[in-house]
Amino acid sequence: MEFTVRQIAALINGKVQGNDALPINQLAKIEEGQPGSISFLSNLKYEPFLYTTQASAVIVDGSFEPKKPVAATLIFVENSYSAFTRLLEEYHRQMSFARVGVEQPSYLADNSTVGEQVYRGAFSYIGRNCRIGNNVKIYPHVFIGDNVQIGDNTILHPGVRVLENCVVGSHCTLHPNAVIGSDGFGFAPQPDGTYKTIPQLGNVILEDHVSVGANTTIDCATMGSTIIRRGAKLDNLIQIGHNVEIGANTVIAAQTGISGSTKIGANCTIGGQAGIGGHISIADHTRIGAQSGVGKSIKEPGQAINGTPSQDLKESLKSQVLIRQLPQLEKRISALEKKGIGDQ
Numbered sequence: 240m241e242f243t244v245r246q247i248a249a250l251i252n253g254k255v256q257g258n259d260a261l262p263i264n265q266l267a268k269i270e271e272g273q274p275g276s277i278s279f280l281s282n283l284k285y286e287p288f289l290y291t292t293q294a295s296a297v298i299v300d301g302s303f304e305p306k307k308p309v310a311a312t313l314i315f316v317e318n319s320y321s322a323f324t325r326l327l328e329e330y331h332r333q334m335s336f337a338r339v340g341v342e343q344p345s346y347l348a349d350n351s352t353v354g355e356q357v358y359r360g361a362f363s364y365i366g367r368n369c370r371i372g373n374n375v376k377i378y379p380h381v382f383i384g385d386n387v388q389i390g391d392n393t394i395l396h397p398g399v400r401v402l403e404n405c406v407v408g409s410h411c412t413l414h415p416n417a418v419i420g421s422d423g424f425g426f427a428p429q430p431d432g433t434y435k436t437i438p439q440l441g442n443v444i445l446e447d448h449v450s451v452g453a454n455t456t457i458d459c460a461t462m463g464s465t466i467i468r469r470g471a472k473l474d475n476l477i478q479i480g481h482n483v484e485i486g487a488n489t490v491i492a493a494q495t496g497i498s499g500s501t502k503i504g505a506n507c508t509i510g511g512q513a514g515i516g517g518h519i520s521i522a523d524h525t526r527i528g529a530q531s532g533v534g535k536s537i538k539e540p541g542q543a544i545n546g547t548p549s550q551d552l553k554e555s556l557k558s559q560v561l562i563r564q565l566p567q568l569e570k571r572i573s574a575l576e577k578k579g580i581g582d583q
Contacts, residue, residue, distance in 0.1 A: 240264065240333055244296050247277065248314050250329060251322040253298065257312030261295045266323075266330060269297060272311075279323035298322050335394055338376060354391065372409065384420070390447065402459065408447035414475070417451045419443050423458040423465075423481025423499060437461060439481060446470075452477065452493070461499075468505065486523065504540070514547075528552065 245259040267276035269285055272294025279298040280289055289297060289309055296312040298319045305313075316322040338358040345359045351369040353359070360379035365371065369383055372391035377383070381395045384402045390409030395401070399413045402420030413419065425437035441460025445467045451457070452475035457465060460482045467473070468487040478496040479485070485497075486505035495509055498517030503509075507521060510529030515521070519533070522540040527533060532547035543552035 244312055251316055251325055253314040253316040279319045281320040404442040406444045408445055410448045412450045414453040416454045418456040420459045421456050423461055
């Protein structure tokens with residue numbers, strides 16, 4: 240895939256100094272640039288590479304003034320880091336959505352509809368009564384169960400499973416082997432010590448612009464829906480229990496587990512390996528540190544908590560300092576006891 244400097248400058252609203260007709264076919268770090276590549280300069284500690292890079296073009300801040308002659312064509316923008324990020328997004332979109340058509344073998348069941356510009360990879364399966372939107376990309380070995388709806392411009396990477404009755408919005412990304420709609424962990428204890436399986440009859444709803452990481456599992460609701468709100472981002476290896484609700488634009492890092500029927504607010508940040516108990520609520524804008532154990536509701540928005548059991552972040556840090564001081568404190572107490580202080 241190839242673009243000219245002129246086209247790239249138009250995309251990122253930049254002004255060109257140099258040859259705007261140069262072809263660009265790859266992105267590169269400024270220190271690793273080669274002819275045909277484009278890079279950026281944001282952190283000035285990398286400025287020396289600007290004068291030696293082989294990249295054809297470099298994106299720089301509008302206020303930047305080179306101290307030496309620069310061989311590369313420069314594109315001046317308001318913020319070079321943001322502009323390069325925009326370029327990465329566009330490149331990724333172009334590459335991700337380039338595939339169109341149906342590879343064989345693949346399966347499409349009765350009464351299911353598929354939109355325009357859809358890609359269906361080999362060994363993919365689409366069940367009955369499904370509605371697949373426009374420009375959806377279904378990679379090999381994806382399973383889509385009966386009565387599933389998938390919105391426009393969504394990508395399902397290899398091995399994804401979207402089980403019966405689930406709804407996936409537009410502009411979503413499901414990474415390899417994510418499972419949407421697996422049975423919730425519902426078992427009723429019996430008098431004889433065994434467990435009786437509780438049927439899980441609900442579904443999962445992913446709203447628009449949701450990202451689900453590789454090997455993350457989202458359980459269907461016992462009744463009703465497990466809901467991941469618009470813009471939420473889930474990392475790899477996360478477990479979301481039945482009837483959970485994740486608020487809009489909340490970000491959750493890897494290996495976190497969220498128990499059933501818990502409600503997490505909007506714009507929360509949850510660190511890796513956090514454990515969140517069931518039937519509680521987490522207020523908007525809450526920040527939960529990695530490996531924290533949250534067993535009760537957080538009602539006040541904007542709190543930062545940490546530890547197991549979780550507590551206010553500042554109090555947690557103070558406790559950690561005191562814990563590190565315990566060996567020295569123990570020595571001081573022993574010394575005082577030997578002097579006979581504290582025996583009375």
